[in-house]
Amino acid sequence: MATRSNAQLDLRRAINAVSDVIQNRPQPLREFDQIYMKAGDMVLQTSLVAQRFADRRLIFIGDGDAISLCLAYLMHRQVLDEGPSSILVLDFDERIVNAVARFADRAEMSDRIKSRLYNCIDPLPEDILGQFNAFYTNPPWGASNDGESVKVFAERGMEACGADAVGVVVIADDKAVPWSQRVLAQAQRFALDNGFFVQEMQTNLHEYHLDDAPDLKSCNLFFRSHPDRQLPMKSYALHEKRLEDFYGREQNLRVKYVRDANRVDYGKAVDGTYQLELLGDSQ
Numbered sequence: 001m002a003t004r005s006n007a008q009l010d011l012r013r014a015i016n017a018v019s020d021v022i023q024n025r026p027q028p029l030r031e032f033d034q035i036y037m038k039a040g041d042m043v044l045q046t047s048l049v050a051q052r053f054a055d056r057r058l059i060f061i062g063d064g065d066a067i068s069l070c071l072a073y074l075m076h077r078q079v080l081d082e083g084p085s086s087i088l089v090l091d092f093d094e095r096i097v098n099a100v101a102r103f104a105d106r107a108e109m110s111d112r113i114k115s116r117l118y119n120c121i122d123p124l125p126e127d128i129l130g131q132f133n134a135f136y137t138n139p140p141w142g143a144s145n146d147g148e149s150v151k152v153f154a155e156r157g158m159e160a161c162g163a164d165a166v167g168v169v170v171i172a173d174d175k176a177v178p179w180s181q182r183v184l185a186q187a188q189r190f191a192l193d194n195g196f197f198v199q200e201m202q203t204n205l206h207e208y209h210l211d212d213a214p215d216l217k218s219c220n221l222f223f224r225s226h227p228d229r230q231l232p233m234k235s236y237a238l239h240e241k242r243l244e245d246f247y248g249r250e251q252n253l254r255v256k257y258v259r260d261a262n263r264v265d266y267g268k269a270v271d272g273t274y275q276l277e278l279l280g281d282s283q
């Protein structure tokens, strides 16, 4: 059978599938830098990552955007004919962890994608360490801590990967915004110091639902592991200093988990946010 490359994506089916995933996303919490990627960029990002990470065991360190679900779902619906062989999503937000599990269960694709509650303050669990060969992270962008939060998320992704690994860090990229260029330089230096090197940078690519900086875009910074990288990896808890200004100025990392207090059906109006005025009521 002739295979169709992801480059010839059926755009209508892809957008409709991504739209299903978007309906399932919990409302973003701005205080933890949950700022969701826009729909068009999600479609293109999913297609791109599917090709780059085809047949790889892929781990997500945080994924409010839900690119992980898009990958799994578009493969499951055969909109994509290649992509990662397995996906694990780690996130400290239980609403996101549950949203992934619920969607995967409904679509009958729980064999392709799993999710787990995890705060990157903690050492990576032993059963995850070195078990993957690709990582994806769209971390807090590190505007106020010189990129330290980007390094933390990237570090956890690297620790999850064994030999012959690749990864992508999705971070702010705007040459008119000096902090974004500083953080990019820091991230690249960090990768070199930790057994990875930059394979490619796709600059100025994605847009977000970010009301105070609607023009701020992000890039894909792709890494590949150095052949002489030291393995096996070890993982340690974060020390206090690395938690400062994690989500912005004076917004230290101090929350262990965001708990799913009230199970709502995402994509549907929440009770209490509207009232019904019946025919005849207004007379």
Ligand SMILES: C[S@@+](CC[C@H](N)C(=O)[O-])C[C@H]1O[C@@H](n2cnc3c(N)ncnc32)[C@H](O)[C@@H]1O
Pocket: 028, 032, 033, 034, 035, 036, 037, 061, 062, 063, 064, 065, 066, 090, 091, 092, 093, 096, 118, 119, 120, 121, 138, 139, 140, 141, 253
């Ligand atoms: C920080 S946001 C970055 C913006 C990205 N566009 C998004 O909204 O997903 C990425 C993800 O990291 C998760 N996250 C934030 N702090 C975390 C932590 N300490 N440990 C694990 N995940 C965390 C968020 O819940 C979110 O899903």
